Structure formats: C-alpha cells, structure tokens
Amino acid sequence: MKGISTVQYLPLETYLMIETKFLGRDIIKEPTCPFCGMLVEKPKELSTRMPGEMPVGACSCGAVYACDETGHNLGSAMIEALVFGCDMDSDLAWGLLPDDDYVEEIVEHYDYVNHFIVSGGVFESRRISGALYFIRLHDDVQEVTSEGVQKRLDKATSPAPKLLNNHTGKKSLSKKEIEGLVKDFRVDSVVSVAGEDKRIIKNLQRLLYSGDDLFRKRAAEILGHVSAVIAESNPGSISRLLQTLFYGITDTAASSWGALEAIGEIIGNKTELFAGYIPQLYQFLPNESLRAQVLQTIGRIAKSSPDLIRKVTFRFIPYLGDSDPKARGYAAWLMGNLSAAEAQVDLEKLRGDPHEIHIYENGEMEKKTVGQVASEALGKISELK
16 A cells, blocks of 8 residues: 555554654544543444444543544533533432532543544544543542443444435435425425435524524424434434434534424434433423423423333423423423322413413414413323222
C-alpha cells in the first residue's frame, strides 16, 4: 500500500514519534482518565442497553464514561454516564447532585474510530469532534454500584458496524410535500417512504418548531410512526434522534418546541426498543415550565404501554393537586391511561375543576375541562373493578 492510506495502519507509537519530531508537541495521544491519569479502554456497547445507545466504559479508579461520537449530544452523554455509573438505576441517578455526589469532566477531540485524542481536531481529513463524558461517583455511592457496573462491562461488546442501505429506485418526498401531508394528516403516505427517504427524519423534525399547535402535534405523531419503521432496520439512528431531542430540552440555548411531543410518540410507537428512555423524562418534572408537557408525554406513552409506567404511579399523583391547571389536567389524563385506582380520591376532588386543557388524539385536538378529564379517568378505573 502506498501514500497516506498506509498511515492509518501504523502503530500509535509511530504517530506520536512523528508528531513530536516534526511538530514539537503531542497532538495525538491515547485517552486517559481526567481524574487519575490512567489509560482508559475503548468504550463498549452494553448488552442490556437498547441498540444504538452511546458506548460506555469505566476506569480502574471507579470513574465511568460515555462516548458522544459527534460531540453534539453532551447532555445525553452525561445522562448515559450517570445512569451507567448507578448500575442502570435511574431513580438513584436522578436523586444525585453534582459536586455533592459526583464530579464530572469532558475529554474533547476524541476519535472513536481509532481510540485516541486528536488535539488538533482533524485527522486523516476527518473532523474529530467526539467527546468522552466522565463521571466519578463519590465513594459511598460507588460501594453500592461498582460491582454491578463491572459485571455489565464484562458482558459488553464493541458496537456492530453500521449496515448500508442497498435499496435501489428510492422514493423520496420534498419538504413541501411532507409539509402538505402532515397538514392533511396523511400518515400512511409519509410512512410508505420511511425506509427509503434518508431526509425524511430531518424534514419532519424541522416541523416540530411550528407555532401551530395542532400542526406540530401531527408532525410529532407522524415522526413517531416513521421512526418505528426506520427502527426495524436502523435502531441506532432513532436512538440518536431521541438523544438529540432530549438535549434540545436540557440545553437552555436551544428551542425545545415539539421535542417532548416527539419523544412521547417515538417511544410510544416502539416501546420494546426505546422504553429505557422513559426515566429520563422524570428529571424534568420539577421544572414548572415543562411539567404539564412532561406529564402529557408520559401519558402518551402510558396509552401504548401502561405496564412500563404503572410501577411508579405514586410519583405522579401529587401533580393532581398542582397549582397549574394544565399540570393537573394532564396528570389526570395520565392516571386514566394507567387506570390508577390509587389516585381515585384525588381524582374525585377534580370533578368540578372548570379549567380547560387540550387533549390531542389521532390527529385532532379536543378541548376539555380538567373535571371532564378526571371523570373520564375515574370511568376507566371503575371499568377494571
């Protein structure tokens, strides 16, 4: 082999020697833990995780890390690392506080392909913008979780190579066509090209920023159906979409319009693959500005798979008494979708609540009072008795 193509097969030590000799500084180096300085192994994909989620790893000092290959999903990487460090116990993870219970560091310019740090940000004509998000739990937490974390890593494997789509005669829809189909709520027409139109996710995603509430919700629902089709052959791409949507909510500089609605539809349409993302929604409940939307999103998922949320019903009952009527209303809707008998007393108190909320179902919006929603929830509960 000749020329530059042979460089990628040289040992890392040779790269370092060349860089040091001609540039006088190390711009390529093996990744090390920011807490103890020890070399770390290439992140792996856990066998117990959903396909396409971020690879993770652990240092001998007890720190854990998640790999964001693009460097654009650091919020998701933090969540991945924290939950992994808690041995996949989401409830424990959300109860921990930065500095009090753990410290965090980000190692930038990580090249996942070759597993080293490229300080210059470019290698073999590729832009290197990946990152390793490190979290080191305090010793008292590690005592509880470290054994489980190591067992998960022992079973982990390197992510499988991505398969190329070999379809010929591909169908596609223009932005204008998709916009028209969403407006008319022609779900089947969009879903029919889901497996062949590479741009369809992005073209639907941009519609989530619409100021038209009904149009935005229709776009989110259709995106959920399209994602379910694509996830059959490429679940990783939908996992990355979910990570992007979650990051849009956590990043205060980004607009989160439609993100929660889309998350609910994507998970709700493919819970067997993406149920692991449900606990991430719980972290937003303390945020008063997001609470009503989050309860609505969880309620949407509960419509498809109530058993996945039923075990944490008591987490949502206090919101039936929330000062925000929208939060009360969507909490009542959620209780109805869960057929939560334990919420019966609190739901009874809402029967006369005159405040109105919008309930979206099957492409249509219906205005209902909180009292109506509570009464319908009680009706669902009584049907099970």
